[in-house]
Amino acid sequence: MHYPIGLLFDLLASSSALPWNITVHFKSFPEKDLLHCPSKDAIEAHFMSCVKEADALKHKSQVINEMQKKDHKQLWMGLQNDRFDQFWAINRKLMEYPAEENGFRYIPFRIYQTTTERPFIQKLFRPVAADGQLHTLGDLLKEVCPSAIAPEDGEKKNQVMIHGIEPMLETPLQWLSEHLSYPDNFLHISIIPQPTD
Amino acid sequence: MCKIHFQIKPGMLMSPPGTSAHVQTCLPMEEALELPLDDFEKTETTTGSKVIKYEYHVLYSCSYQVPVLYFRASFLDGRPLALKDIWEGTHECYKTRLLQEPWDTITQQEHPILGQPFFVLHPCKTNEFMTPVLKNSRKINRSVNYITSWLSVVGPVVGLNLPLSYARTASQDEGNVN
Numbered sequence: 001m002h003y004p005i006g007l008l009f010d011l012l013a014s015s016s017a018l019p020w021n022i023t024v025h026f027k028s029f030p031e032k033d034l035l036h037c038p039s040k041d042a043i044e045a046h047f048m049s050c051v052k053e054a055d056a057l058k059h060k061s062q063v064i065n066e067m068q069k070k071d072h073k074q075l076w077m078g079l080q081n082d083r084f085d086q087f088w089a090i091n092r093k094l095m096e097y098p099a100e101e102n103g104f105r106y107i108p109f110r111i112y113q114t115t116t117e118r119p120f121i122q123k124l125f126r127p128v129a130a131d132g133q134l135h136t137l138g139d140l141l142k143e144v145c146p147s148a149i150a151p152e153d154g155e156k157k158n159q160v161m162i163h164g165i166e167p168m169l170e171t172p173l174q175w176l177s178e179h180l181s182y183p184d185n186f187l188h189i190s191i192i193p194q195p196t197d
Numbered sequence: 198m199c200k201i202h203f204q205i206k207p208g209m210l211m212s213p214p215g216t217s218a219h220v221q222t223c224l225p226m227e228e229a230l231e232l233p234l235d236d237f238e239k240t241e242t243t244t245g246s247k248v249i250k251y252e253y254h255v256l257y258s259c260s261y262q263v264p265v266l267y268f269r270a271s272f273l274d275g276r277p278l279a280l281k282d283i284w285e286g287t288h289e290c291y292k293t294r295l296l297q298e299p300w301d302t303i304t305q306q307e308h309p310i311l312g313q314p315f316f317v318l319h320p321c322k323t324n325e326f327m328t329p330v331l332k333n334s335r336k337i338n339r340s341v342n343y344i345t346s347w348l349s350v351v352g353p354v355v356g357l358n359l360p361l362s363y364a365r366t367a368s369q370d371e372g373n374v375n
Binding site: 049061120 | 259260261275276277279280304305306307308309310312313314319321
């Protein structure tokens with residue numbers, strides 16, 4: 001579904017041993033349920049549209065709009081060809097914020113759960129509170145997905161996973177957005193049931 | 198809001214239904230929300246030509262803080278139309294722009310509520326073209342329904358032609374002042 005492969009693994013197969021064995025189908029593409037990718041251009045367009053949306057949230061699109069077409073191209077080519085320095089030469093500008101602020105305007109994130117109808121949760125959420133305190137991952141979950149976190153004395157029912165690890169809930173969201181976002185500049189967070197073994 | 202209409206290929210559009218589907222002004226909300234609308238369909242039987250079902254949804258994007266048009270098209274047997282068929286179906290005057298940068302204008306995305314693939318008219322330019330409309334209407338002290346004006350601009354690009362009855366209804370409805 002055009003989801004980053006790491007997200008798909010966290011969400012669907014995190015308990016599997018690597019390498020992840022998948023079955024590739026060549027017939028009966030489910031057109032109604034999945035995005036088709038007819039060409040590389042389509043994938044590039046989808047990626048850039050995610051980056052643009054992330055910047056709309058972080059900077060009211062100012063940073064992405066100030067860039068030239070060749071910068072956008074460099075971002076995509078860096079990702080396509082696995083060139084870290086080429087990618088980050090542009091991406092670091094998307095991770096900056098004005099000196100007078102303490103962070104981005106809103107944090108680009110999506111929360112995925114296999115147990116719900118909705119494909120994902122995405123809402124407006126500020127990284128900094130009115131009093132200047134940095135919001136944490138725990139604050140975000142409490143606000144937009146309270147069922148994900150266990151009550152104080154209760155048993156931990158879920159894992160909150162990004163890139164295959166469970167960051168501490170006290171981690172500032174701004175930091176997570178700058179350092180743990182996917183290449184599309186979104187934090188893709190999986191809520192999965194706690195493994196029982 | 199969503200609307201379904203049927204179109205007979207080639208290019209013969211049905212007359213718009215007489216009922217006025219009232220348009221609600223979008224209130225800024227913190228979620229991609231679908232506002233319920235009387236969704237109306239119209240069918241016509243034909244011999245030999247293909248009927249295409251177009252489905253349009255208006256959602257609110259909290260990221261861009263503007264409305265966004267999601268749409269898809271399929272034949273009556275359920276086979277979806279590819280984007281290139283949709284491009285071919287648009288009016289000549291939009292074709293140049295579409296051909297220059299097809300993927301910048303229309304992309305395929307997952308519907309945030311249904312989870313199914315829809316085509317989306319990219320919202321990044323919406324503020325750019327709506328601002329002068331709003332500014333101007335304030336200058337001449339005239340009320341404007343944001344959604345109707347916006348939809349009359351973006352709809353035709355993807356085959357959704359807004360009948361004049363929408364504008365008439367909107368101006369009669371006192372509550373919809375932006």
